[in-house]
Amino acid sequence: xxxxxxxxxxxxxxxxxxxxxxxxxxxxxxxxxxxxxxxxxxxxxxxxxxxxxxxxxxxxxxxxxxxxxxxxxxxxxxxxxxxxxxxxxxxxxxxxxxxxxxxxxxxxxxxxxxxxxxxxxxxxxxxxxxxxxxxxxxxxxxxxxxxxxxxxxxxxxxxxxxxxxxxxxxxxxxxxxxxxxxxxxxxxxxxxxxxxxxxxxxxxxxxxxxxxxxxxxxxxxxxxxxxxxxxxxxxxxxxxxxxxxxxxxxxxxxxxxxxxxxxxxxxxxxxxxxxxxxxxxxxxxxxxxxxxxxxxxxxxxxxxxxxxxxxxxxxxxxxxxxxxxxxxxxxxxxxxxxxxxxxxxxxxxxxxxxxxxxxxxxxxxxxxxxxxxxxxxxxxxxxxxxxxxxxxxxxxxxxxxxxxxxxxxxxxxxxxxxxxxxxxxxxxxxxxxxxxxxxxxxxxxxxxxxxxxxxxxxxxxxxxxxxxxxxxxxxxxxxxxxxxxxxxxxxxxxxxxxxxxxxxxxxxxxxxxxxxxxxxxxxxxxxxxxxxxxxxxxxxxxxxxxxxxxxxxxxxxxxxxxxxxxxxxxxxxxxxxxxxxxxxxxxxxxxxxxxxxxxxxxxxxxxxxxxxxxxxxxxxxxxxxxxxxxxxxxxxxxxxxxxxxxxxxxxxxxxxxxxxxxxxxxxxxxxxxxxxxxxxxxxxxxxxxxxxxxxxxxxxxxxxxxxxxxxxxxxx
Amino acid sequence: xxxxxxxxxxxxxxxxxxxxxxxxxxxxxxxxxxxxxxxxxxxxxxxxxxxxxxxxxxxxxxxxxxxxxxxxxxxxxxxxxxxxxxxxxxxxxxxxxxxxx
Numbered sequence: 001x002x003x004x005x006x007x008x009x010x011x012x013x014x015x016x017x018x019x020x021x022x023x024x025x026x027x028x029x030x031x032x033x034x035x036x037x038x039x040x041x042x043x044x045x046x047x048x049x050x051x052x053x054x055x056x057x058x059x060x061x062x063x064x065x066x067x068x069x070x071x072x073x074x075x076x077x078x079x080x081x082x083x084x085x086x087x088x089x090x091x092x093x094x095x096x097x098x099x100x101x102x103x104x105x106x107x108x109x110x111x112x113x114x115x116x117x118x119x120x121x122x123x124x125x126x127x128x129x130x131x132x133x134x135x136x137x138x139x140x141x142x143x144x145x146x147x148x149x150x151x152x153x154x155x156x157x158x159x160x161x162x163x164x165x166x167x168x169x170x171x172x173x174x175x176x177x178x179x180x181x182x183x184x185x186x187x188x189x190x191x192x193x194x195x196x197x198x199x200x201x202x203x204x205x206x207x208x209x210x211x212x213x214x215x216x217x218x219x220x221x222x223x224x225x226x227x228x229x230x231x232x233x234x235x236x237x238x239x240x241x242x243x244x245x246x247x248x249x250x251x252x253x254x255x256x257x258x259x260x261x262x263x264x265x266x267x268x269x270x271x272x273x274x275x276x277x278x279x280x281x282x283x284x285x286x287x288x289x290x291x292x293x294x295x296x297x298x299x300x301x302x303x304x305x306x307x308x309x310x311x312x313x314x315x316x317x318x319x320x321x322x323x324x325x326x327x328x329x330x331x332x333x334x335x336x337x338x339x340x341x342x343x344x345x346x347x348x349x350x351x352x353x354x355x356x357x358x359x360x361x362x363x364x365x366x367x368x369x370x371x372x373x374x375x376x377x378x379x380x381x382x383x384x385x386x387x388x389x390x391x392x393x394x395x396x397x398x399x400x401x402x403x404x405x406x407x408x409x410x411x412x413x414x415x416x417x418x419x420x421x422x423x424x425x426x427x428x429x430x431x432x433x434x435x436x437x438x439x440x441x442x443x444x445x446x447x448x449x450x451x452x453x454x455x456x457x458x459x460x461x462x463x464x465x466x467x468x469x470x471x472x473x474x475x476x477x478x479x480x481x482x483x484x485x486x487x488x489x490x491x492x493x494x495x496x497x498x499x500x501x502x503x504x505x506x507x508x509x510x511x512x513x514x515x516x517x518x519x520x521x522x523x524x525x526x527x528x529x530x531x532x533x534x535x536x537x538x539x540x541x542x543x544x545x546x547x548x549x550x551x552x553x554x555x556x557x558x559x560x561x562x563x564x565x566x567x568x569x570x571x572x573x574x575x576x577x578x579x580x581x582x583x584x585x586x587x588x589x590x591x592x593x594x595x596x597x598x599x600x601x602x603x604x605x606x607x608x609x610x611x612x613x614x615x616x617x618x619x620x621x622x623x624x625x626x627x628x629x630x631x632x633x634x635x636x637x638x639x640x641x642x643x644x645x646x647x648x649x650x651x652x653x654x655x656x657x658x659x660x661x662x663x664x665x666x667x668x669x670x671x672x673x674x675x676x677x678x679x680x681x682x683x684x685x686x687x688x689x690x691x692x693x694x695x696x697x698x699x700x701x702x703x704x705x706x707x708x709x710x711x712x713x714x715x716x
Numbered sequence: 717x718x719x720x721x722x723x724x725x726x727x728x729x730x731x732x733x734x735x736x737x738x739x740x741x742x743x744x745x746x747x748x749x750x751x752x753x754x755x756x757x758x759x760x761x762x763x764x765x766x767x768x769x770x771x772x773x774x775x776x777x778x779x780x781x782x783x784x785x786x787x788x789x790x791x792x793x794x795x796x797x798x799x800x801x802x803x804x805x806x807x808x809x810x811x812x813x814x815x816x817x
Binding site: 691692693694695696699700703 | 737740741742749809810812813815816
């Protein structure tokens with residue numbers, strides 16, 4: 001159990017890589033940077049694999065039990081300091097460990113984060129080879145890996161929050177990697193600020209949980225939530241879960257906080273692949289899945305999650321239909337797929353949602369890396385209108401990206417088919433009637449997804465070449481360090497789906513034993529959702545459920561067929577419209593319904609609306625609009641009315657004081673006190689003339705007087 | 717030539733007294749004024765000694781007291797003068813008018 005016991009080293013390796021870059025990176029050669037940073041992440045991956053392997057052994061002897069390794073008490077003491085009163089009035093003491101937890105859920109994340117992370121590190125060696133700030137880039141990437149692994153492996157919400165903030169910071173740093181470009185630094189700020197809004201929700205949710213449950217340790221919270229002490233629909237839990245979901249919305253780019261993700265494409269493409277497609281943006285899904293015991297107790301929150309997820313899925317997909325920037329299409333695709341994941345979580349299909357995260361990580365990372373390879377070949381051009389016919393010159397990129405497109409479009413047997421179908425099926429079969437609508441939304445989204453992805457492929461790789469001659473001359477396949485990850489990810493995009501092979505299909509080909517390994521693996525995390533409260537209900541449902549499964553199976557095949565049909569329809573439509581694209585083409589949708597095209601092209605004017613409502617960039621004269629305007633109005637009111645009143649009171653007091661001092665100076669001091677003194681002085685004037693200061697004259701007067709007296713008395 | 721009698725002494729004493737008074741009233745230097753005061757006192761001494769020829773030794777005793785007193789007065793006067801000179805750098809009596817209003 002060496003690797004499992006030393007699981008805390010997993011985040012530490014990339015942290016050391018980042019520290020090395022921070023202190024010595026400037027002086028290191030590119031080869032040295034490669035060895036340190038890529039080596040650290042590769043070592044992390046190996047370590048993670050071995051740790052998960054050992055966890056499997058561990059769970060054999062402790063079925064369903066998460067492995068926990070507490071290093072030391074990080075916050076609080078557990079000895080009665082930092083005490084507070086819980087909502088029910090009983091005292092509790094705040095306590096958070098530097099502790100690491102490995103259970104099936106974190107194992108899934110651990111494996112794909114380190115795996116995809118390693119591939120993207122390798123890819124970046126080729127992609128960033130000609131860029132400045134090489135060590136800075138890899139330092140940030142390693143720092144990101146450290147934060148993400150802390151987020152995943154933390155055994156309590158506080159440690160998770162540390163990782164959560166860390167990935168936010170790294171996202172900011174990497175979006176703004178080309179900081180000399182104003183648009184990049186603006187996009188970085190946007191990402192950071194929008195994420196802060198979500199983080200505020202996360203923090204408040206955390207506080208609510210602490211206040212209600214008295215602990216932030218996942219195991220404690222889950223045990224309590226499943227203990228049956230709490231009613232389903234408990235308002236405090238609803239509030240806590242909604243607040244947590246606000247945090248998830250920020251990090252995982254859901255309506256209304258999704259706006260930062262498309263702009264995040266300003267960062268280097270490997271960053272988009274690693275952070276803004278495969279790993280970081282799934283942190284919200286991880287957090288909600290991690291809190292599944294709470295969400296199950298709050299059906300209203302679940303409904304909100306499902307609706308927001310579904311709305312985001314179709315909303316972002318529809319924007320993606322008409323975007324021209326290759327990375328922007330993929331960004332909206334990511335937002336849309338994240339919506340899918342939340343849709344799954346919201347209808348209670350946690351395992352399906354996590355499965356989609358897992359498969360999505362591979363094919364979306366592949367798509368981004370492929371687009372990076374395309375951009376590399378196109379000398380930095382990102383506009384698909386200026387591409388075309390690249391498939392001859394960049395065959396590996398072309399074929400691997402096509403595999404990823406098949407996967408995301410949901411064409412069997414590629415990975416996306418299994419995960420997406422699982423979600424659609426779960427949305428359909430959920431016991432709540434409203435979820436049929438969610439299925440419909442998901443279905444339309446799947447159609448759109450297939451369309452915009454094949455549109456991207458045809459515009460990029462087929463049709464007539466539309467780039468300048470200079471660029472065309474320069475087109476080349478990327479170096480091995482870039483194509484190798486593409487190939488590996490392509491293989492993963494094909495086989496990953498089979499980990500979650502649905503029972504219904506297995507039955508068709510005559511397999512009777514468990515085939516949905518993924519769901520089975522995650523069972524300890526999700527299976528006991530609802531807990532004891534549902535226990536008596538569950539007993540009755542097992543019988544009914546078995547029957548229901550038999551009953552609805554034909555429907556499952558039907559839906560599967562429909563979704564494959566949607567994927568093929570999307571493919572066909574894109575093939576029809578974009579196969580022969582040449583210079584000066586117009587979008588078919590722009591010809592048919594220009595207003596709709598305009599709305600979609602401008603992303604429903606959401607950024608503009610936010611400018612009106614929140615950012616204060618819109619002004620009438622010098623007056624900002626929206627919340628900022630309100631703030632400025634409040635500020636004006638404060639400085640002019642409130643402070644004015646205060647100042648007026650001060651001025652009035654000063655005025656009265658001045659009058660009073662004048663009375664004192666002129667009347668009291670002047671007339672009453674100094675008056676008699678002046679009078680006395682005036683009276684004394686003639687007398688003092690006698691004192692003229694010459695002593696000898698006084699003596700003379702005296703002598704004359706004496707002589708006078710003597711003469712008088714002598715001669716009278 | 718008549719023998720020297722009491723009247724002669726008195727005339728000389730009166731002359732000394734007048735000289736002293738004129739000195740006190742006219743001279744500007746305080747040192748000279750103090751010396752003039754000595755003249756006046758010595759004129760009185762001369763009177764006392766002259767009258768003691770007629771009425772016995774009381775006058776001479778008094779004159780001894782007056783000489784002692786004059787020495788003390790001169791010491792105090794000169795002490796004040798030196799202290800004053802340190803402040804004002806002058807011994808002219810017409811410049812010494814600090815107590816004037």
